[in-house]
Amino acid sequence: MTDKELSLEEILAAGNADSAEPTDYQAGFAAVIGRPNVGKSTIMNELLGQKLSITSHKPQTTRHRIHGIYTTPEHQIIYVDTPGMHLGGEKSINDYMNRTANSAFADVDVILFVVEAGRWTKEDDAVAKKLEGIETPVVVLMNKIDNYKNKEDLFPFLQKVGENVSMDTLIPISAYKKSGLDLIKKEVLKYLPHQEKIFPEEYVTDRSQRFLAAEIIREKLMRTLGEEVPYGSTVEIEQFKYDEEEDRWFINALILVERKGQKQIVIGKKGDLIKQIGIQARKDLIALLDGRVHLELWVKVKENWSDDARALASLGYDDNYSS
Missing domain, CATH: 3.30.300.20 (K homology (KH) domain)
Incomplete structure (x- = not known):
C-alpha cells in the first residue's frame, strides 16, 4: 500500500529494472472477471487473506480496478479485481466500468472467470464472448456451490458453461464457505512466469x-x-x-x-x-x-x-x- 497510486507501466518498469537472470521465483497477474454481483471481490479478499475490495449484496459495488498483492517467499500473485461487466446502463460511469473491466484482459497471465453455480445470464454470455479468441489461459471459478446439496444437479449447468466458454479448467468453489481457494492458487501458479517480485514484498495493493x-x-x-x-x-x-x-x-x-x-x-x-x-x-x-x-x-x-x-x-x- 502506498500514498501514491502507481501506473501499470511504472510497476512493470520497476520490476524489469532488476536482473533478467533466471529465477525459481514466480510473479504475475491474475485477472478476476465476471458479471456484477457474482462474488469477485469476496473471492479476491479471501485469496489475499484480508479485506481489500469492498463488497455488498448490490450489483456494481466495484467501480475501479484494484490490484491485490499476495506475496510469499516462493511467489507473488497480483490479483486484479474489476467491475462487473454489465449490459444496459447508458451513463458515462457505466461506460467507464465496462472499459475498466475490459482492460483487465491485457497484460495478465491468467484470467479467472467467476460464474454463479446454476445461474447463467445474458451478462455471462457477454463476458464469454469477450474471451473468444483470447490466448490467455482461462480458469472458470464456479462460485456458490454451497447452495447445492446434491452436486449432480449442477451437471446441466456445467455442460452449458463448457459449451459457452473455451477454458483450461473449472474449479468449483464457495467464497462464503472458503472452500476451493487453495486450488485456485495452485492453478494460477501453473501460468505465472519465473521472474522476480513485481512489487516490494510489503505491498498489499497499488492503491493509496x-x-x-x-x-x-x-x-x-x-x-x-x-x-x-x-x-x-x-x-x-x-x-x-x-x-x-x-x-x-x-x-x-x-x-x-x-x-x-x-x-x-x-x-x-x-x-x-x-x-x-x-x-x-x-x-x-x-x-x-x-x-x-x-x-x-x-x-x-x-x-x-x-x-x-x-x-x-x-x-x-x-x-x-x-x-
Missing part, C-alpha cells in the same frame, strides 16, 4: 490509503441505503492527514448524490443514517490506518455527476489508471 478510505465509506453507503441511492452516490475525500501531536488521522469526506431527495435519504431522520454510516466506516478506517481516526462526513448534491465525463475524471474515475 486515501483511495481505500473513500472505498470504505462508499461500502457503508452501499450496505446501509436502499436500492436507488447507492448508484447515484460516490465519495470524495477532501482532507486526509495525520496529526503527529494528536496521534490521530483527520478525514473529511463528501458523499455526493445527484438529487436533493437523495441527500435527505443519506442523512436520514435527524441524521441517524449518516451517523450510522460514519460509525461503521470509522471502525474499518481504524483497522486500515492502524490508529485513531476523526471522521467527518458531509452530503452534497452534484447533479448528473455519473453521466459527466469531466466530473467522473475529477472524482478518480480515470482511464489513465486503467490503461
Whole structure:
C-alpha cells in the first residue's frame, strides 16, 4: 500500500529494472472477471487473506480496478479485481466500468472467470464472448456451490458453461464457505512466469490509503441505503492527514448524490443514517490506518455527476489508471 497510486507501466518498469537472470521465483497477474454481483471481490479478499475490495449484496459495488498483492517467499500473485461487466446502463460511469473491466484482459497471465453455480445470464454470455479468441489461459471459478446439496444437479449447468466458454479448467468453489481457494492458487501458479517480485514484498495493493478510505465509506453507503441511492452516490475525500501531536488521522469526506431527495435519504431522520454510516466506516478506517481516526462526513448534491465525463475524471474515475 502506498500514498501514491502507481501506473501499470511504472510497476512493470520497476520490476524489469532488476536482473533478467533466471529465477525459481514466480510473479504475475491474475485477472478476476465476471458479471456484477457474482462474488469477485469476496473471492479476491479471501485469496489475499484480508479485506481489500469492498463488497455488498448490490450489483456494481466495484467501480475501479484494484490490484491485490499476495506475496510469499516462493511467489507473488497480483490479483486484479474489476467491475462487473454489465449490459444496459447508458451513463458515462457505466461506460467507464465496462472499459475498466475490459482492460483487465491485457497484460495478465491468467484470467479467472467467476460464474454463479446454476445461474447463467445474458451478462455471462457477454463476458464469454469477450474471451473468444483470447490466448490467455482461462480458469472458470464456479462460485456458490454451497447452495447445492446434491452436486449432480449442477451437471446441466456445467455442460452449458463448457459449451459457452473455451477454458483450461473449472474449479468449483464457495467464497462464503472458503472452500476451493487453495486450488485456485495452485492453478494460477501453473501460468505465472519465473521472474522476480513485481512489487516490494510489503505491498498489499497499488492503491493509496486515501483511495481505500473513500472505498470504505462508499461500502457503508452501499450496505446501509436502499436500492436507488447507492448508484447515484460516490465519495470524495477532501482532507486526509495525520496529526503527529494528536496521534490521530483527520478525514473529511463528501458523499455526493445527484438529487436533493437523495441527500435527505443519506442523512436520514435527524441524521441517524449518516451517523450510522460514519460509525461503521470509522471502525474499518481504524483497522486500515492502524490508529485513531476523526471522521467527518458531509452530503452534497452534484447533479448528473455519473453521466459527466469531466466530473467522473475529477472524482478518480480515470482511464489513465486503467490503461
